[in-house]
Amino acid sequence: MYLTRDPIAPTTLLAEVAAPQCGAACLFLGTVRDGPGDGGVTGIEYSAYEAMAVAEFDRILAEVRKQWPEARLAVRHRLGLVPTEEASIGIAAAAPHRGEAYAASRYVIEAVKKRLPIWKKELRADGSATWVDPQGRPAMVGPDQQP
Amino acid sequence: MAPSGTSLAVRVRLFARYAELIGGAEATVSLPLPATVGDVVARVRALPGGSEIPERPLVAVNLRQARLEAPVTAGDEVALLPPVSGG
Numbered sequence: 001m002y003l004t005r006d007p008i009a010p011t012t013l014l015a016e017v018a019a020p021q022c023g024a025a026c027l028f029l030g031t032v033r034d035g036p037g038d039g040g041v042t043g044i045e046y047s048a049y050e051a052m053a054v055a056e057f058d059r060i061l062a063e064v065r066k067q068w069p070e071a072r073l074a075v076r077h078r079l080g081l082v083p084t085e086e087a088s089i090g091i092a093a094a095a096p097h098r099g100e101a102y103a104a105s106r107y108v109i110e111a112v113k114k115r116l117p118i119w120k121k122e123l124r125a126d127g128s129a130t131w132v133d134p135q136g137r138p139a140m141v142g143p144d145q146q147p
Numbered sequence: 148m149a150p151s152g153t154s155l156a157v158r159v160r161l162f163a164r165y166a167e168l169i170g171g172a173e174a175t176v177s178l179p180l181p182a183t184v185g186d187v188v189a190r191v192r193a194l195p196g197g198s199e200i201p202e203r204p205l206v207a208v209n210l211r212q213a214r215l216e217a218p219v220t221a222g223d224e225v226a227l228l229p230p231v232s233g234g
Contacts, residue, residue, distance in 0.1 A: 049160065052207055117226075119162060119229055
């Protein structure tokens with residue numbers, strides 16, 4: 001449900017959140033990048049602690065429902081090899097008004113970055129591969145662990 | 148929970164770089180009770196290849212992030228998590 005080894009289909013995500021009472025829907029896609037300083041990334045291999053990732057997605061979506069009860073969400077995170085330019089994560093958020101849709105979408109991606117037990121290994125054109133260690137990023141902290 | 152003085156075999160799951168360091172996605176460590184998450188981490192770090200795992204890594208017990216001071220009991224699934232990088 002949340003995790004897939006297939007390409008992410010934005011229209012499917014949007015269809016899952018569509019509802020007559022919603023006047024706003026936004027779609028966020030996180031895509032695999034090869035920036036100027038990234039050294040020729042051709043793709044990223046994603047791996048996960050799948051059972052915990054599902055549990056963590058459940059917790060994140062429950063937090064969203066508590067904060068924005070009218071928001072409707074659909075999320076997919078891709079696992080396995082994702083080539084440059086393709087989406088590794090897709091989040092669709094719909095709500096009666098745009099403010100809640102944007103806010104709910106933003107909440108999910110920020111929580112995913114901090115908390116989802118997923119790891120990426122960057123693969124480069126020269127055949128090298130490195131685990132991404134997001135230095136300077138806050139350690140994974142759940143809502144029940146915040147100081 | 149087993150009484151003090153007995154020992155406990157804990158199944159530890161390893162991911163990403165930590166699995167590569169230890170050479171497998173799973174390890175079993177034995178430790179005296181009562182035991183904490185930190186005790187499990189120390190045993191894993193003592194395995195061949197384990198010294199590069201930080202002293203205070205992210206750890207999950209039964210699919211939730213746990214503190215190193217938390218107790219470990221029979222049947223718990225402990226997992227050592229490298230810095231996460233999803234999204």
